[in-house]
Amino acid sequence: MLKKLLVANRGEIAVRIIRAAQDLGIATVAVYSAADAESLHVQLADEAVNIGPPAAKKSYLNVEAILKAASDTGCDSVHPGYGFLAENAAFSDAVTGAGLVFVGPSGDAIRMMGDKVSARSAAAAAGVPVVPGSAGRVEGLKAGHEVLTATGFPVMIKAAAGGGGRGIRIANSLAEFEQAFPQAEAEALAAFGDGGLYMEKVIGKARHIEVQVLADGSDAIHCYERECSLQRRRQKVWEEAPSRALSDRLREDLCASAVALAKAVKYSGAGTVEYLYDDEADRFYFIEMNTRIQVEHPVTEAITGIDLVAEMLRIAGGEKLRIRQGDVSVKGHAIEVRLNAEDPAKEFAPFPGQVAELRIPGGPGVRFDSMLYQGYQVPPFYDSLLAKLIVHAETREAAIVRLIRALNELKIGGLKTTKPLFLALAADPAVRAGDVHTRWLEGWLIENAAALAG
């Protein structure tokens, strides 16, 4: 078992990790920037170390300062949380190189899943369905023609060295393809110094469904799926479990494929395998694997009763998986909404400031993960997530009713938050019916701009 853990993060996830460690009797060390001296994770940890000025680059991304803090306080382990250094392979290597335990997978596993082409190859090799497309790089227009038999139209031509939506072209016909391919090649060469391309079928309307896995380096289990189709600018805003779109048969196939991938790459810790699910074709496709604990992990904890962060700490401490697949079962339905310091009436403009009043929802089936307290000054330097409200009930319908009840109890005075967005979504017939896809919310926000402004 780990003895003393440095939590290399801030905000609600630092609080969450400190709580899990304290439940297991592990001592905790918080690190903080000058802007976070008064923050909740600093108050709750056994010790706290100032690691630098407000800019994340100089504090929460400062590997040297974090490792020094771990060494100065006698820690034996580091939990990276999510964001910041969580999926930085070099950080995982540096922690291990300093003789400490990294609570997460090896640097090599992070690197493999971080590279789009190698992650796709690993998934395909493990028998996980990937979006139909090229096996690797497409060498020339002639090779491109052969890939078209697998993808059909529309097809996406992507720069192998691209990312974040850059270097992508979509062709709707053979004529467009023959024109776009050489252009994409030249563009990729100019933009990235590498003309390498790969191709993927365009999946039109799809849901975002992801599978939670736990693994100990040799064995792996899944903790069922989450659906996170409600997204704004590719950021999830509302997550739930289980997904109502899947049949039991497909759910088993999906979850088994995630376990196969985790085992194939000898994964260790908590991870999430993300998929697109095409309702019409009733098929799922691998997108990527996230090698960290995710923001939305509490919905899985609600329906399975498993403390995912505690299990991560146990595995990192050298224990084998304690939970057998047969022991994991789904009870009821859970929904999480992300309360961000943003003004939905003003195109989600960020709204840092002081929490003048705080009333936290409670009662049966309600969980509130947050770093807020009355009088807390929300700094402008980091992301806008203030709190996650998680509700759990017997059915999806009852969970939505409970969500509305809990949102009405919640009061965060002095700040603008995304609470009005979730009250409006919870009342929407399409959300109530679960009839959504990953681009649904964008259209809804345009149509309902007036209602949110009110």
Added chain:
Amino acid sequence: MAQILSPLPGTFYRSASPDQPPYKADGDAVSAGDVIGLIEVMKSFHEVRAETAGTNIRFIADNEDPIMAGAPIADLD
């Protein structure tokens, strides 16, 4: 002399990205509406524009400085 004040709290940047030159150098002339910097607030970026013209801008805030709303960014003659 006029002062350009920060409209928002956050992190101040002198250029559009780290590999680009600053929008304005000390001593530059500025027209009303010119972008003189960026403020990053909770991971979103907002341009700071000069409200009035001037012949000589002198920055008070450094690149990547944390800044509060209403704090001076630059003096302008």
